[in-house]
Amino acid sequence: MRVLVSGGGIGGPALALALRRAGIDVRTFEAHPGPAAGLGSHLGLAPNGLAVLHALGAGEDVIAHSAFPSDTIEFTNGRGRVLGRLRDGSAEHGDRLRTRTITRGRLQTVLAEAAARAGVPVAYGRRLVSHTDHGDHVTVSFADGGTARGDVLIGADGIHSPVRRTMDPAAPGPAYTGLLNMGGSLPAHLLPATPAGTTRMVFGRRAFLGYQTGEETALWFVNLPHPDVGPDTPAPAGGWQRYVLDRFSGDAPYIAAALAHADPAAFTPTGIHDIASLPRWSRGRVGLLGDAAHAMAPSSGQGASQALEDALVLASCLRDIDDPAQALATYEHLRRDRVERVVALGRRQGSPKLAGNAVSAFLRDLALPLVFRAVARTDPHREVFSHRIDPDRPVRPAGVVR
Template identity: 40%
Template sequence: MSTISPAPASPLASSSTIAVCGGGIGGLATALVLKQAGFTPVVFERHLPQQLRDEGLFLTLAPNGCNALRSLGLLEQVSAVGLPTHGLAIFNEAGRRLALVDYAEQADRYGAGSITLRRGALVGVLLDAALAADITVHHGATITDIGQDARGVTISVNGEKHHFALALACDGLRSMVRRLVFPDLPQPLYTGLVGTGGFTDAPSVAETKGLMNMVFGQRGFFGYIKQADGPVHWFNSYPAPESETGPVADGVAFARRLERMHAGDPLDTTAILAVTMRVDRHYPIYDMPELPRWSTGRILLMGDAAHAVAPHSGQGASLAIEDGIVLAACLSATPDHAAAFARFESLRRDRVQKAIRIGRAVGSQKQAQSWLALRLRDLMLPLFMPIGVQMQERLYAFRVDRAPLEHPVQ
């Protein structure tokens, strides 16, 4: 790994070299749009390429995320590896449908629909695009220190020092850059929920015709979607103490535990888990308190490092891609990085906080356990669901591909 040349002094030149710390969805999207804007991004990622392509479960890109990908020229590639998602159907533990959210008009209203796809598949499309654009991506790169002065940022990676004009922390909820540069900021808080999931061949399960079926089971929440004869994409979440959030010791035993957890739950829940042979990973769900600041000097927090959004919101990946597009526009509009960072935060903070509030509201419904709490949920969810849908639609309506420097629709 060669040492990068020292960064130029301020003001920021359009060709300045910018460190992108983190090569996941947000980091790669940011690097791509910076490259398009004439900057020279260099990505540092601790995982190897195949690990990134195999990483995680799946996610749903909302219309705003799909429109963001369109501005990168990648919407067609991503659509080709995803499942068109036409709505959500929500059921209680007795199989009674509580709500149906129809996405049929999304494309007409927002310019794009929703797509469900493997997280690793999305990262793979972004990584291939970054390499095709001659963006340098260092894999197996562990950041151990970071500092800055009036001329630039110095990052220690695997024992070597690298120098840049700016550094962007795109390294997720557990951001190492945030811990090194902002040690006083609040830490992520455990929500009390653990998430799992996978991809299972289940021939007996009928395709869901583009619907994501979601079930409030007796002991856990379960969701799934299936297209034609493809595998079932499924996930669940359930309450658990933080002491149970460590690595899965026995994937076979854990799969059987999940099967018992959902025994007797409606729809195809038990049929899917019956043919799921092992589950080797689970994901404790954390909530990030609102941070008082996202930048200091030449270093900026982005994506989950700045504003982690719970998976219940369905917005994490979409907002991370938007972040990169907005930041590149801000940096292109002014040679003053401090002014660009301030403008970026002013454009993004209210929007991401709305998504975070939606995620918290949905997550709280998954905590209901007592008989009374379940009955209140069944009574109130159909009444409040339209309000939640309206909040989501305001998020969908923002077209970052058309006007990244406009304040999002409120």
């Protein structure tokens, strides 16, 4: 069996590693010219995602290249009043599985290098434009005029997946959550230091800041309510950086003072979208993985980890089930309920960022301490973080082939 994987971000190289571990031939293609090692945006890798990376032999490299552990969140309002603190419980899983903050570009690079060492290099600069399922094989066409042939095609090509659009043109598109996202890095001394292992989340009156400081560098992101943007959306008067600084007027002065020193390119906005549910993750010999199947808001803290889980489960299904369509249907059957619960969790956790005005911010600041105390008692992370996948466990066919 030969599996074609479209997408060289996080899920694609992870799937390549899992497939190679399962003894399956795999070819991976990526539209961009490289793994974008300089991406300033960052993400959290939770214990369940780190467990997958260790199973794939990439866990120690990822930990070595992560910025810092991050197992506690401190919430404040825009004036600096602490609204609550939550531990995510990941420290209980040991240092190897303690939640880590890492830049997206660094994670992509580590995974691409691990795949190359395993004999599955990512072919960059190959943008998939269409595919055809012939019943007994799949062919893909690239923008450069080239083609490739395989037994299975997996779209690990992101929230705006070309594979998904071709596979199911009637599938619902991503839904905008109402928030823009921007982020990057700063010298650590420009922001008030965060306690060890702690990310600080600041609910400003009109925008939201998250950051964590290390010895030399601070990683930060901003979310703010705004209509969705596209590549042709004009920047506000004065540019996006000035717009963000204005959104934090009336909040603690250190926020705007620090962000004024950031690289203006870090303020390129991206709309935060999610996909609550797709009618199908596969059709015949073509399937979807990660954001292509179930994009979730960053507030979930699980986007990368769920894509990694997908990779391990999908590889096992393709290893143990001879019929590709049945293997893909079984993968969806095993994964759908879990990821859709996590998508819903991300939406709920992101909703307080949508205050948008002084009155709603005031009411939010009154309510959030009660919310955080309730969350601390229920510990919603426990079920998500404790999930483990045994890649050696045989998989039996399940689900309905469509």
